[in-house]
Amino acid sequence: MFWQALLLQAGYNATLVTVGAALLGVAAGAVGSVMVLRKRALVADAMAHATLPGVAMAFMVMVWLGGDGRSLAGLMAGAALSAGCGLLTVDWITRKSRLAEDAAIGAVLSVFFGAGIVGLTVIQTMQGGRQAGLEGFLLGATAGMLWADALVIAGGGAVAVALVWLLRRPLLLVAFDPGFAETVGISPRRADLILMALVMAVTVIGLKVVGLILVVALLIIPAVAARFWTDRAGAMVWIAGAIGGAASYLGAVISTLAPALPTGPIIVLLAAGVFLVSLLFAPARGAVPAALRHRRVRALRQAAP
Amino acid sequence: MTAFLQLSLTPLLIGALVAATCALVGNFLLLRRQALLGDAISHVVLPGIVLAFVITGAVAAAPMLLGAAAVAVAAVVAIEAVKRLGRVEPGAAMGVVFTTFFAAGVLLLEQTDTSAVHLDVEHALMGNLESLVWFAATGPGSLIDPAALARLPSELPRVAAVAVVVVALCWLFWRPLALATFDEGFARSIGIPVTALGFGLVTVAAIAAVAAFDAVGSIIVIAMFICPPAAARLMTDRLGRQVAWSVVFAVVSAVLGYMLAGYGPLWLGAQDAVSAAGMIAVVSGVILALAVRFGPCRGAPRRG
Numbered sequence: 001m002f003w004q005a006l007l008l009q010a011g012y013n014a015t016l017v018t019v020g021a022a023l024l025g026v027a028a029g030a031v032g033s034v035m036v037l038r039k040r041a042l043v044a045d046a047m048a049h050a051t052l053p054g055v056a057m058a059f060m061v062m063v064w065l066g067g068d069g070r071s072l073a074g075l076m077a078g079a080a081l082s083a084g085c086g087l088l089t090v091d092w093i094t095r096k097s098r099l100a101e102d103a104a105i106g107a108v109l110s111v112f113f114g115a116g117i118v119g120l121t122v123i124q125t126m127q128g129g130r131q132a133g134l135e136g137f138l139l140g141a142t143a144g145m146l147w148a149d150a151l152v153i154a155g156g157g158a159v160a161v162a163l164v165w166l167l168r169r170p171l172l173l174v175a176f177d178p179g180f181a182e183t184v185g186i187s188p189r190r191a192d193l194i195l196m197a198l199v200m201a202v203t204v205i206g207l208k209v210v211g212l213i214l215v216v217a218l219l220i221i222p223a224v225a226a227r228f229w230t231d232r233a234g235a236m237v238w239i240a241g242a243i244g245g246a247a248s249y250l251g252a253v254i255s256t257l258a259p260a261l262p263t264g265p266i267i268v269l270l271a272a273g274v275f276l277v278s279l280l281f282a283p284a285r286g287a288v289p290a291a292l293r294h295r296r297v298r299a300l301r302q303a304a305p
Numbered sequence: 306m307t308a309f310l311q312l313s314l315t316p317l318l319i320g321a322l323v324a325a326t327c328a329l330v331g332n333f334l335l336l337r338r339q340a341l342l343g344d345a346i347s348h349v350v351l352p353g354i355v356l357a358f359v360i361t362g363a364v365a366a367a368p369m370l371l372g373a374a375a376v377a378v379a380a381v382v383a384i385e386a387v388k389r390l391g392r393v394e395p396g397a398a399m400g401v402v403f404t405t406f407f408a409a410g411v412l413l414l415e416q417t418d419t420s421a422v423h424l425d426v427e428h429a430l431m432g433n434l435e436s437l438v439w440f441a442a443t444g445p446g447s448l449i450d451p452a453a454l455a456r457l458p459s460e461l462p463r464v465a466a467v468a469v470v471v472v473a474l475c476w477l478f479w480r481p482l483a484l485a486t487f488d489e490g491f492a493r494s495i496g497i498p499v500t501a502l503g504f505g506l507v508t509v510a511a512i513a514a515v516a517a518f519d520a521v522g523s524i525i526v527i528a529m530f531i532c533p534p535a536a537a538r539l540m541t542d543r544l545g546r547q548v549a550w551s552v553v554f555a556v557v558s559a560v561l562g563y564m565l566a567g568y569g570p571l572w573l574g575a576q577d578a579v580s581a582a583g584m585i586a587v588v589s590g591v592i593l594a595l596a597v598r599f600g601p602c603r604g605a606p607r608r609g
Contacts, residue, residue: 041397042341097596097603102396103340103535107593110344110528114586117431117524118566118579125577139411139426217404224393224401261415262426265408272405279390287390 006253014256016150017142021209021252022245023157025218025267028206029244030164031198032219033226033237037175038195042105043090045216047196048203049109050086051079052116052212055137059123070133072149076156076204079212083200086112140211140267142252143259149208156205163198164237171195172233209248211264218244218267225275228282247271310442313567315458316434320525320559320585322461323517326468327529328537328555329475330510332548335534336486341396342507343530345403347514347523349380351410351429354515359417366463370515377511380406381504432522434563434581437461460520467516474509475548478502483544522582529555532589539600558589 035044058078063069086108093104120134133141145153164171173181174191181188199219206215226240251267258266280288327343334342353376357368380402387398411426441447441456448454475482485492485499493499510530517526537550562585567578597603 036393036397039394039396041394041400045400093593093597096598097539097600099535099538099597100338100340102338103335103531103538106340106344106527106531107535107590110524110531110586111590111593114524114528114583114590117583118587119583121578121580121583122570122575125575135427138430214404214408216400217408220397220400221404224387224391224397227391227393262411265411265415268404268408269412272401272408275401275405279387285391 006250013145013147013150016147016154017145017209018249018252018256020150020154020157021142021263021267022249023154023161024202024205024209025222025244025246025248026241027157027160027164027198027244028202028215028218028248029222029226029240029242030161030168030237031195031202032223032244033233033240034164034168034171034175034195035199035219036223036227037172037233037236038192040192040195040199041216041220042102043087043196044199044203044219046090046105046109046112047083047086047200048212048215049116050089050112051083051203051207052113052137053119054078054080054082054085054116055134055207055212056116056119056123057082059134060119060126063126072146072152072208075134075137076152076207079207080200080204082112083203087196087200136211136262137207138211138213139262140206140209140214140264142209142255142263145208153205153209156201160198160201160205161241163201164241167194167198168234168237172237176233209252209263210267211262214264214268218248218271221268221271221275222247225271225278228278228285230284243271243274247274307442307444310444310447311440312438313563314442315437315439315461316581317560317563319437319458319461319464319520320434320563320581321556322464322468323521323525324529324533324555324559324585324589325552326464326471326513327517327526328533328551329471329548330506330513331530331534332537332544332551333482333486333506334510334530335538336544337503337506340531340535341399343510343514344527345380345384345399346377346507346511347518347526347530348403348407348410349377350511350515350518351523352376352406352413353410354429354518355410355413355417359413364519366459366516366519369519370512373515373518374508374511376406377514378504378508381507428522429518430522430524431580431582432518432520432525434521434525435567435578437520464516464520467513471509471513474505478505482506487544521585524582524586525559528586528589529558532586532593533558536589536593536596536600539596539603542602554589554592558585558592562586562588 055075058075059069062074089108090104094101170186170191174188178188203215210218222240222244226236229239230236247270248267251270254266255263283289350373353373354369357372361368383402384398437458441453481497485502514526533551533554536554537547540550541547563581566581566584
């Protein structure tokens with residue numbers, strides 16, 4: 001069963017979900033690298049948590065309009081809208097007051113999430129709301145996904161990967177040297193806007209796969225792990241993409257075998273495993289090779305007269 | 306009156322105590338630019354609590370506090386290690402560590418048979434404030450009846466004890482804490498153990514988070530660590546007054562949020578209450594928004 005799932009032989013839906021998760025992971029690793037270099041890691045966490053009220057609202061609106069409320073595309077649109085509101089609120093608090101960005105991030109994260117929980121309890125009391133299965137958006141649930149939903153995730157992941165590929169140069173330039181980027185005609189403000197839009201896209205596509213509580217991990221961990229293998233930003237983007245893609249692929253496979261477990265934590269722990277290996281053993285900057293080099297240099301120095 | 310005593314008194318008291326305790330610690334975290342540490346800690350304590358449950362096989366306060374505090378300290382060390390070894394910014398280092406710990410906690414929880422006790426992921430997030438009822442109360446007389454008081458939810462004495470400890474610690478270490486917060490270099494130069502103090506603060510925050518977590522869930526903990534102190538910061542330039550404001554805001558959020566969650570839907574014609582934990586967070590957010598818009602000290606600190 002494991003090998004079947006690993007080699008994409010476990011049915012059409014499972015295959016599409018696995019491929020979709022892998023594409024999402026690649027996009028998350030690549031976008032996350034730029035985001036970490038631009039020092040925006042925790043803003044993404046606020047955005048991810050801020051999707052919950054949007055998901056709840058979208059469900060209620062769709063039920064009110066006569067639908068069944070579970071259309072993934074509709075829920076994703078609601079999520080994107082409220083994530084955008086969260087981002088604007090972080091910006092508003094830091095512009096209008098003397099509070100630092102971290103306080104604004106924490107406030108938006110907890111208040112929007114609280115509002116989302118209120119929304120979920122409202123839905124639970126609605127007729128037919130009990131079967132909504134919106135809890136799957138908290139920690140991810142890929143097992144038994146509908147064909148249409150899997151298609152949305154795979155398509156969205158592919159578009160996100162393509163966009164990062166197209167926009168990698170301006171984004172990286174701004175991440176490293178906003179002043180120089182400006183002189184060659186790239187507006188840092190616009191590049192940041194594009195970056196946050198990509199982060200939002202990954203977050204929203206990742207809702208069903210990783211869940212909104214942990215999707216930020218898929219953005220950060222592969223990027224930080226890739227940093228140990230290279231000093232070149234262009235390479236870091238794709239190493240992170242590979243790590244994120246592999247962790248998501250394997251996580252989705254494991255999830256088809258253990259459908260009761262939430263998918264998000266599995267994927268995050270796999271990525272964290274790669275991170276730990278990188279931290280210890282990566283040849284360029286890992287802790288063990290660095291210590292060995294240090295010892296060799298000291299031995300040489302002692303040997304010399 | 307009896308209904309109020311049975312159903313609402315203990316949740317209100319527990320909510321207000323938890324909110325005030327977290328807000329008190331949150332003031333120092335906010336001023337030390339560690340506002341998100343509260344967020345990180347409340348994610349990180351989950352594996353500690355689950356581990357304590359796996360080892361002892363019971364939902365008991367002391368092992369859970371120990372487990373969570375130990376894991377919180379381990380997380381702080383891990384964040385520091387990732388920051389140094391990986392040479393990444395603090396935000397990303399924190400993100401790596403707390404999401405990993407939380408993911409481990411969730412999987413451990415899902416793998417453990419907790420059907421006999423009230424311990425699951427949703428409970429960890431949202432708590433069960435509404436279920437902390439006091440059925441032994443038969444009327445106002447129960448408030449002085451030892452037999453009835455003995456049957457109060459055990460969460461109440463626990464959060465009260467933690468609140469007392471946190472207040473006592475803040476009072477005891479007020480001056481060194483204030484000095485180390487505002488001018489670390491000067492505090493170090495006059496011999497205050499700044500690093501130890503920082504670790505102490507994190508540990509106290511972890512203890513507050515765990516005690517609160519069991520009763521009210523992590524949303525309230527995160528919201529109360531940040532929103533009331535942040536709103537209070539925009540009301541005054543003086544530390545003492547800021548702490549006082551933050552406690553007032555926290556208690557108002559808890560009481561108003563609980564009331565709105567319980568009675569708000571009834572006023573609107575709906576039947577069921579909504580999540581009190583979520584509503585308390587929302588009210589604290591509204592207070593913060595008002596402070597950002599109208600707070601007398603919302604801009605740069607005044608001189609002179």
